Amino acid sequence: MTDTNEEERLGGKRTFGHGNDFSNSEVNRALRNHGSYYEGIAQDITPATMHYLLCHFDVPQTDPHTFRLEISGHVKNKLSLTLDDIKSRPAETHAVTLECAGNGRQSFAQRPKSQPWNEWAVGTAEWLGTPLAPLLEEAGLEDAVHSLVFTGEDRGIEVDEPIYYQRSLTRQDAMNAQALLVYGMNGEPLPAAFGFPLRLIVPRWYGMASVKWLSRIEATDSEFDGYYMKQAYRNKQSENDPGKDIRLQRVRSVIAPPGIKYRHQGDRLVQPGSVEIQGKAWSGAGAITNVEISPDGGQSWQDARLGEALGEFAWTPWTYNWQARPGAFEILSRATDGLGNTQPFEADWNYLGMENNSIQRVSVVVAEIP
Amino acid sequence: MTDTNEEERLGGKRTFGHGNDFSNSEVNRALRNHGSYYEGIAQDITPATMHYLLCHFDVPQTDPHTFRLEISGHVKNKLSLTLDDIKSRPAETHAVTLECAGNGRQSFAQRPKSQPWNEWAVGTAEWLGTPLAPLLEEAGLEDAVHSLVFTGEDRGIEVDEPIYYQRSLTRQDAMNAQALLVYGMNGEPLPAAFGFPLRLIVPRWYGMASVKWLSRIEATDSEFDGYYMKQAYRNKQSENDPGKDIRLQRVRSVIAPPGIKYRHQGDRLVQPGSVEIQGKAWSGAGAITNVEISPDGGQSWQDARLGEALGEFAWTPWTYNWQARPGAFEILSRATDGLGNTQPFEADWNYLGMENNSIQRVSVVVAEIP
Numbered sequence: 047m048t049d050t051n052e053e054e055r056l057g058g059k060r061t062f063g064h065g066n067d068f069s070n071s072e073v074n075r076a077l078r079n080h081g082s083y084y085e086g087i088a089q090d091i092t093p094a095t096m097h098y099l100l101c102h103f104d105v106p107q108t109d110p111h112t113f114r115l116e117i118s119g120h121v122k123n124k125l126s127l128t129l130d131d132i133k134s135r136p137a138e139t140h141a142v143t144l145e146c147a148g149n150g151r152q153s154f155a156q157r158p159k160s161q162p163w164n165e166w167a168v169g170t171a172e173w174l175g176t177p178l179a180p181l182l183e184e185a186g187l188e189d190a191v192h193s194l195v196f197t198g199e200d201r202g203i204e205v206d207e208p209i210y211y212q213r214s215l216t217r218q219d220a221m222n223a224q225a226l227l228v229y230g231m232n233g234e235p236l237p238a239a240f241g242f243p244l245r246l247i248v249p250r251w252y253g254m255a256s257v258k259w260l261s262r263i264e265a266t267d268s269e270f271d272g273y274y275m276k277q278a279y280r281n282k283q284s285e286n287d288p289g290k291d292i293r294l295q296r297v298r299s300v301i302a303p304p305g306i307k308y309r310h311q312g313d314r315l316v317q318p319g320s321v322e323i324q325g326k327a328w329s330g331a332g333a334i335t336n337v338e339i340s341p342d343g344g345q346s347w348q349d350a351r352l353g354e355a356l357g358e359f360a361w362t363p364w365t366y367n368w369q370a371r372p373g374a375f376e377i378l379s380r381a382t383d384g385l386g387n388t389q390p391f392e393a394d395w396n397y398l399g400m401e402n403n404s405i406q407r408v409s410v411v412v413a414e415i416p
Numbered sequence: 417m418t419d420t421n422e423e424e425r426l427g428g429k430r431t432f433g434h435g436n437d438f439s440n441s442e443v444n445r446a447l448r449n450h451g452s453y454y455e456g457i458a459q460d461i462t463p464a465t466m467h468y469l470l471c472h473f474d475v476p477q478t479d480p481h482t483f484r485l486e487i488s489g490h491v492k493n494k495l496s497l498t499l500d501d502i503k504s505r506p507a508e509t510h511a512v513t514l515e516c517a518g519n520g521r522q523s524f525a526q527r528p529k530s531q532p533w534n535e536w537a538v539g540t541a542e543w544l545g546t547p548l549a550p551l552l553e554e555a556g557l558e559d560a561v562h563s564l565v566f567t568g569e570d571r572g573i574e575v576d577e578p579i580y581y582q583r584s585l586t587r588q589d590a591m592n593a594q595a596l597l598v599y600g601m602n603g604e605p606l607p608a609a610f611g612f613p614l615r616l617i618v619p620r621w622y623g624m625a626s627v628k629w630l631s632r633i634e635a636t637d638s639e640f641d642g643y644y645m646k647q648a649y650r651n652k653q654s655e656n657d658p659g660k661d662i663r664l665q666r667v668r669s670v671i672a673p674p675g676i677k678y679r680h681q682g683d684r685l686v687q688p689g690s691v692e693i694q695g696k697a698w699s700g701a702g703a704i705t706n707v708e709i710s711p712d713g714g715q716s717w718q719d720a721r722l723g724e725a726l727g728e729f730a731w732t733p734w735t736y737n738w739q740a741r742p743g744a745f746e747i748l749s750r751a752t753d754g755l756g757n758t759q760p761f762e763a764d765w766n767y768l769g770m771e772n773n774s775i776q777r778v779s780v781v782v783a784e785i786p
Contacts, residue, residue, distance in 0.1 A: 067437075068438040068439070068440065068442070068443045069436050069438070070436045070438065070522070072438070072443065073438045073442065073443060073446050073522065073532050073534075074534050076443050076446035076447045076450075077446045077450055077451040077532070077533070077534055077536065078450065078451060078453065078536075080446075080447055080448065080450035081447040081448060083448065083471075083475060083609060084474075085474055085475040085477075085608070085609075086608075093607060093608060093609070094464075094465050094607075095464050095465055095469070095607040095608070095609050095610065096475075096608070096609055099465070101453075103676065103677050104454075104455055104673075104676065104677060105453060105455040105466075107455075152440070152443065162443050162447070163447070164443075164444050164447055166447065166448075201676060202676045202677030202678070203676065203677060203678045203685055207786050208676060208685075208785055208786060234604075237463060237464075237465040238455070238456075238463060238465070238466070239453060239455075239463070239465050239466055240465065303474075306473065306474065306571060306572045306573065306578060307473050307474060307572030307573060308572070308573045315573055315578075415578055416577050416578060
């Protein structure tokens with residue numbers, strides 16, 4: 047009936063699917079935790095109604111009038127801030143590209159039964175908020191502080207007991223990641239499903255770091271070992287492998303499908319002639335320095351023309367002029383960032399299906415459109 | 417890669433799935449054509465970012481400044497209206513419950529491979545627009561007029577050739593169904609994915625009648641036999657059965673899941689004691705006169721308390737006070753309308769998986785929440 051968002055388990059063990067073998071539970075997750083519309087990816091800024099959405103639990107009902115953000119733990123000055131307090135602080139608006147850490151899970155050959163993302167769990171909105179770091183300075187982190195734990199109001203059963211959605215950042219990341227406490231999206235108040243009244247946005251990181259319905263920040267003197275830090279959102283090789291933290295978005299690009307929807311012989315039908323293919327590229331590790339396009343399934347590559355990034359935290363638009371001749375084609379895009387990271391044809395498999403930045407393939411038929 | 421929305425075909429024949437056997441293509445449809453959030457169903461009015469969405473093709477880009485609604489065909493006065501022309505006409509706002517004709521498809525034992533809806537393809541928004549009928553009067557329908565054909569700007573390949581999304585209403589339905597030409601949703605301009613700048617809303621009908629991105633209305637002197645009238649959106653028993661038109665929403669109710677998300681032994685975990693269960697009920701055929709709740713899997717039934725309908729075109733909220741004792745339960749709701757139509761335990765199967773108004777079942781575990 048309702049969906050669940052994390053891994054399916056049978057007798058305590060995770061279950062896996064292969065190729066065209068999806069479960070009812072995966073379908074119900076997809077019907078709720080939906081991807082961005084590629085039409086919204088073709089635009090520079092993704093409208094809220096076209097932006098991907100993942101909620102681990104129910105969307106909590108929060109009263110903005112009684113709302114408080116509590117900053118506590120190992121701090122010199124505990125803070126309890128109203129929404130107005132937060133809105134009266136210096137405000138910034140940034141275009142930020144968010145991507146789910148499980149984006150692309152579906153294309154792993156062996157797929158953990160979890161949110162079955164294709165390639166559209168990415169979007170870029172304009173987020174309005176106030177920087178986190180000065181607020182932490184005001185609270186005065188004690189020397190002993192190791193991490194900041196961010197708690198959302200969303201709550202449900204994970205494994206055995208009810209938990210809130212919680213993620214932590216180390217002290218250094220919390221001070222340096224340019225994170226924002228956000229109360230606006232694309233010129234409107236934050237919609238309920240996107241975290242109303244307040245959420246964290248951690249630019250360049252995968253989306254799991256950007257805690258929604260944020261109500262508490264606790265400074266701790268040790269590492270935080272919550273479920274979403276140490277069990278979910280790991281890049282690991284087996285159930286018992288502790289694995290690695292998931293942090294910055296890997297370099298990736300998407301192609302806004304050209305032409306029109308075509309059901310039977312390929313994904314899209316394109317009129318012969320000059321076709322401007324467009325897309326976006328991003329990397330948490332730095333600026334995009336190159337996007338290459340292959341219109342022939344990966345045999346040959348040409349450079350796309352890069353536009354300007356939508357800001358220091360957001361994707362780079364690209365275009366590619368394709369002389370489309372009749373036939374069937376597979377179009378690929380491959381992005382490279384300033385650190386020299388490039389998208390692989392096939393990303394390394396991992397047990398939870400995370401961080402898949404494999405090259406996207408769009409199949410296209412070029413023919414006269416009647 | 418991209419999704420498709422209608423039925424999958426293999427060698428020209430529709431393909432079917434059973435139970436937990438979903439295809440990649442169905443999952444990709446679900447990731448795009450998403451359901452409403454049940455949190456938005458618990459509210460009287462569903463926020464746009466929580467409202468279900470089905471787009472047959474790509475969302476078209478429409479320039480509101482050059483936009484025209486053309487009314488042509490067998491009319492005495494052809495009209496070509498700007499958006500301002502339409503906005504300057506008498507405006508009305510109505511809460512309207514929209515439901516996809518394929519809502520519930522997933523629960524048919526044999527399921528055509530199409531949009532794999534669970535029960536959440538329903539929502540109620542406040543739609544702002546101007547009534548259709550006076551505009552048709554102004555255009556002056558000729559005596560010969562049989563139908564009005566409504567064309568959206570959305571276009572793609574369906575079967576063999578590119579088509580626009582088109583639906584018709586008979587002259588009588590167009591004049592009497594209280595349809596609106598809509599340019600606002602929930603106090604905001606219509607979002608792009610919901611039909612910007614203009615759409616039709618046909619209250620009480622399944623959603624396929626409410627053509628989005630509406631740009632043309634043509635008065636025809638014969639019945640319209642377009643794909644979405646005569647092939648898709650039919651209630652039929654086999655591929656070659658011409659079947660019946662799909663029109664008004666069947667009587668139906670949904671339960672806003674009580675408690676919190678619970679993964680392993682049921683859908684929801686509920687604290688023992690007095691629990692207010694709430695939900696919504698609606699019928700295209702008339703007012704809701706009764707909602708019964710069974711907290712024991714359908715063995716016994718008690719009446720829910722009905723609230724006021726959100727308007728003549730919208731759902732009726734209901735509540736039910738449940739004394740929850742520890743254990744595992746299946747909660748059902750069953751609505752009845754003024755014509756005496758009642759939800760069945762299992763709706764009659766049909767070839768395209770349409771109009772499934774079977775009783776919903778929510779599995780609940782009642783136990784102390786730690």
